[in-house]
Amino acid sequence: MRTLSVLCCQFTSLIVGVYLIAVTASGAEPGSDRGSVQEIKNSVGMKLLFIPPGKFLMGSPESEPGREAQEVQHEVELTKGFYLGTHEVTFGQFKQFVADTNYQTEGERDGKGAYGANEAGKIEEMHARFTWKTPGFEQTDEHPVVDVSWQDAKAFCNWLSEKEKKTYRLATEAEWEYACRAGTKTAYVHGDDPEGLATVGNGADATARAKFPGWSIGIQGKDGHLFTAPVGQFKANAFSLYDMHGNVWEWCEDWYVPNSHPQEKQIDPTGPATGKAKVQRGGGWSSDSKRLRSAARVGRDQSAYRGCYLGFRVVLEQSPAEAPKESGTAAEKPAGGRVAYMLLVNGAVTDAVVKAANIEGHRSVVAPYIGTWHDIKGMERIQSGRLDRLERGEIDTLLIGTLHCYPHAETWNNHVGLDSTPAGLAALGVKNNPTFHIVWQTYVWPVGQMPKDGKKTLDVAAMKKRAASEPLKELEKLVDAINEKHGRKVVLISPVGVATIKLVEMVAEGKFPGITDPADLWTEFNMHSNRHVLALTAYCNVATMYGVSPIGLKPDFSQVTYGGGGKGPGIQSMEGITEEQRVILQNIAWEAVSKYPHAGFATTK
Known part of the structure; x- marks a missing residue:
């Protein structure tokens, strides 16, 4: 089988920034309260x-x-x-x-x-x-x-x-x-x-x-x-x-x-x-x-x-009807949709997790090209013809990533209203496909020192501070405004930032086996995510997209690679995540997603 290589700064890039993911699910409306809370x-x-x-x-x-x-x-x-x-x-x-x-x-x-x-x-x-x-x-x-x-x-x-x-x-x-x-x-x-x-x-x-x-x-x-x-x-x-x-x-x-x-x-x-x-x-x-x-x-x-x-x-104790649904079960298994990965997104890792969840109908489709992540600042900036697939209703799922947590990204600064690019993409998608949804993934960019002598450092306290800053609240307000405009939950937020901070804390506290330095969660030269963060990201994505728990899934990453761009260490295999690490990553992801109202799950009263 041909190895799936995920190259930096291409459609399936290593860096997982802010995702815009459109989803289709059978049964309940995606974004409605799904299953029991955790x-x-x-x-x-x-x-x-x-x-x-x-x-x-x-x-x-x-x-x-x-x-x-x-x-x-x-x-x-x-x-x-x-x-x-x-x-x-x-x-x-x-x-x-x-x-x-x-x-x-x-x-x-x-x-x-x-x-x-x-x-x-x-x-x-x-x-x-x-x-x-x-x-x-x-x-x-x-x-x-x-x-x-x-x-x-x-x-x-x-x-x-x-x-x-x-x-x-x-x-x-x-x-x-x-x-x-x-x-x-x-x-x-x-x-x-x-x-x-x-x-x-x-x-x-x-x-x-x-x-x-x-x-x-x-x-x-x-x-x-x-x-x-x-x-x-x-x-x-x-x-x-x-x-x-x-x-x-x-x-x-x-x-x-x-x-x-x-x-x-x-x-x-x-x-x-x-x-x-x-x-x-x-x-x-x-x-x-x-x-x-x-x-x-x-x-x-x-x-x-x-x-x-x-x-x-x-x-x-919980009866089967009351307990949270596990992935890959026959009961209420969601249907997949046509997924387009855009900009800085690792689609191959996400597809591997979807396959492990046994979600039928999920397939990757060619994404519209709207420019680089530097260029997005209004629908009018997108060149003619680049949104044809959205206009023809050929995309159910749109996944888009940028380097920084929108709207904190400098290139998108002060561009967060209903005239913004995300709002425009949502309107265009819904107009031509009634099942179109967007799931927007937050991301915490690592804060620390770039390597000079082959050793990078990570400022855990600064990362936690950034994760708790105002941009996420602005993002939630924008998502609420978009959803109110359309009268349903068109946009969901996948809380990868929350999950990533939890993983960083566990490593810093010596509670994540196999990794002792939080800086090692990013690659040695360019601070791009390593395989553990990429897997955690995909678990959050799939949980938010399809409303299923990633716990217990065993994705096959043997043919999936990442890296290869910029000054990074080159192409690396996604293999190497131990069974013990997989269990912890899946629990972190499900804990973050199932408790987050903007991911479409019920809050606990």
Whole structure:
């Protein structure tokens, strides 16, 4: 097969600037609220995120420090997605449950209380003075509830289920580890070094040892908290879940049986049929680093055990009709359209993702030539005959990219009204093709130093500042004006800028495997996007164009190349994105697109 080369400054260029993408989709109007949102907020103010189905290696490799023999590593496939609490259930949320039901925890009912902490930081034996309301240290409504048994946690889930007429429960052990890992295979989500826990979780550390001389465990760094921390104080994982390492151990649905992990592959496992204890995962504020690993597991009595370092988070089950639609499924699969790629656009990468999504009818067509990206400043500037294909209604999808985020581009400055080129292209397209739409992709141009001695640098803070600047708001206003004029959503915005900033942050924080320097997300000489940013861009494009999630797609990039223009390093292959990286990129893209109203998805109330 002939290699598809994408040359800089041709129709399928490397640089992905501001895209104008027209789309055709079957069923719902493109740009209408499509499917379920990826984040919901329930009746008690709890945020839950959709965790997509997938495969992962559960357990730990034999070489992992702190590993226990029971953590047999084996493949697990989860065939159904689920919603999981972004945070652990808080004191305030549990207080709502108690106020609504007059519930008494098992420690309150049997008079034995729970394990609590004294002023010296020592965990004392169970006593009636220790309950979820008085664990031995101060708790606000934003701290995780503690000193609750597995039965107490289940009672909370049952209350929520009855209250909302939905099914709430605890996570299975497999769901919990899958959500914790979020595509990683290392001991912790940030890598294998336990010292990194200071930024991602609340465990035993130098903070506690300085206050409590009796402590000897924990990392050398400081996480800043002696006991529990308010939820969400540390960095989230790639699924945007907080406190999966530390703060409080979390109850799971499964019975705990030591050494119960099999060696063979499991599909949707729910644990042993019976047992004498229930699984706890994640470690707590008093745990040593080995207990905070993604694979670490313990088991405790479901009724009698109540600890001041033990809480829970909840799962919300979704029926197939309610869950966000995954790409490539037969149900409500969108129809493709005729796509024209213009100016600085990588069409080959986008086509590969569309093909992986199994979107029938999608095909690339020759784009109209309206000049270089320097020239666009009004429809009257476009030479006669160059818009013939739009005038004949032969294009359903128009994809156009420029170097800078329009309307910030100098060549388009002060050209953002209904007499602008984008507005003119939208009007011409709709006039001759009633299914014509535009999806406009934002892009964050890298801010940093060009290489002098073979080493480039990236200013992450400056990039974030630029991404949050006024041009995006101006862009949204222009899109709103165009859509209002036509009485429907002719133009959508694909939030690649938001997704790119998220990727830059993850690399800077050491949470994106295989890349340690954010500058390496752009090519060595000309600061054009590398394969990871190009793939992320395509995932956002396809999600916005067709209203489908890119999660789980496995595009074939083996025949796709990029680069080759200017002073760049030459033609490069799109191959080289690892499975772990692919999962993270797809989750970043879907997180950005599905939460962005201008991409046509519902907002969360």
